[in-house]
Amino acid sequence: MSNRERRLRTVDLARAVGLSTQQVRNYEDAGVLPPAGRTDAGYRVFGERHRDALLTYRALQPGYGAVTATRVMRAVHAGDVAGALALVDAAHAALHEERVALRAAGEALEALSGRDAAPPPRSGDGPHGLRIGEVAALVGVRTSALRVWEAAGLLVPGREHGTGYRVYGPADVRDARVVRTLRRSHHLFEQIRPVLEDLRRAGSGAALRAAVEARGRALTVRTRSMLAGAAALHAYLE
Numbered sequence: 001m002s003n004r005e006r007r008l009r010t011v012d013l014a015r016a017v018g019l020s021t022q023q024v025r026n027y028e029d030a031g032v033l034p035p036a037g038r039t040d041a042g043y044r045v046f047g048e049r050h051r052d053a054l055l056t057y058r059a060l061q062p063g064y065g066a067v068t069a070t071r072v073m074r075a076v077h078a079g080d081v082a083g084a085l086a087l088v089d090a091a092h093a094a095l096h097e098e099r100v101a102l103r104a105a106g107e108a109l110e111a112l113s114g115r116d117a118a119p120p121p122r123s124g125d126g127p128h129g130l131r132i133g134e135v136a137a138l139v140g141v142r143t144s145a146l147r148v149w150e151a152a153g154l155l156v157p158g159r160e161h162g163t164g165y166r167v168y169g170p171a172d173v174r175d176a177r178v179v180r181t182l183r184r185s186h187h188l189f190e191q192i193r194p195v196l197e198d199l200r201r202a203g204s205g206a207a208l209r210a211a212v213e214a215r216g217r218a219l220t221v222r223t224r225s226m227l228a229g230a231a232a233l234h235a236y237l238e
Contacts, residue, residue, distance in 0.1 A: 008046040017054045024054075031074035032057050053077075056236040063226030064091050072233065081237065088230060095226065098219060104187050105195045105212045108178040109205055129158070129167040139176045149179050152189045154196060175199070 014021045027033050028044070033053045037045040053073065060069035068091055075084035136143045149155045150166075155175055157166040168176070175196055182192045202208040 006048060008048075008051065010044050010046065013046045013050055013054070016051050017058070019054070027054065027057070030070055031077055032070055033073075034077045052236055056232045059232035060229040063222055063224075063229045064088070069229070076233075076237065084233075088233070092226065095219065095223065098215075100187075101191055101194055102212060102215055102219065104182050104185070104191050105198060105208065107181055107185055107187075108195050108199065109209050109212065110181070129169045130173065132157075132166045132168070135168045135173055135176055138173060139180050141176075141180055145180075146176060149176070152193075154179050154189060154192060171200070 008016070010021045010024050013019075014024045019027075024033075024046075025044070028036055028050075033046075033050050036050065037047075039045055057069055057073050060072060064072070068087055072084045072087050075081070075087065130138070132143050132146055136146055139146075146155060150157065155172060157168045157172050159165065160167050178196060178199065179192055182195065198211060199205070199208050202211055
């Protein structure tokens with residue numbers, strides 16, 4: 001610590017950033033703060049850089065979360081700035097993947113627009129639903145595609161008692177339409193699976209649309225928080 005830098009006691013630093021003195025000690029122990037100096041009596045002595053570190057950490061938390069924010073600050077104070085920035089990059093990449101999944105859900109909703117359920121079975125289809133060939137024709141794919149999607153866990157048709165034939169109900173046809181639309185947009189099975197899970201959980205396209213819109217707003221808030229946190233980190237590194 002520079003001799004010209006204002007010295008802060010633990011209580012002074014705690015008051016400056018709105019924390020308890022124990023929280024300040026915990027943050028130093030965790031590496032969120034650079035090591036504090038010590039008086040001859042063993043009391044911690046902090047400075048302006050410690051205050052700046054705490055403010056940076058608190059700016060990182062809303063967008064990156066407490067765990068990542070702690071790891072970033074710990075890396076910085078260990079002299080591993082590249083490692084700290086890699087953690088920031090990874091958080092932004094994860095956010096991008098969430099946006100990709102959200103876009104996939106939006107495309108699924110477009111596919112379902114006005115078609116939340118399949119047409120009712122025709123009179124010759126039996127009491128339980130549609131057979132695989134009929135669903136393939138309805139959706140516009142080969143039966144082999146439906147089997148591949150089923151093997152990947154994307155479709156879960158029922159089985160007819162006695163014969164074991166696949167039987168597709170309205171929700172199964174809806175799911176097949178979603179898979180077809182997203183595969184045409186080059187989405188991977190791993191990206192399609194959560195969309196189907198959300199749709200089944202929501203129970204309808206309208207409910208999923210509300211969930212997608214809410215998630216989109218949340219991602220926007222998080223993105224802005226990450227930008228603010230990254231700006232604070234940049235200033236701290238400078």
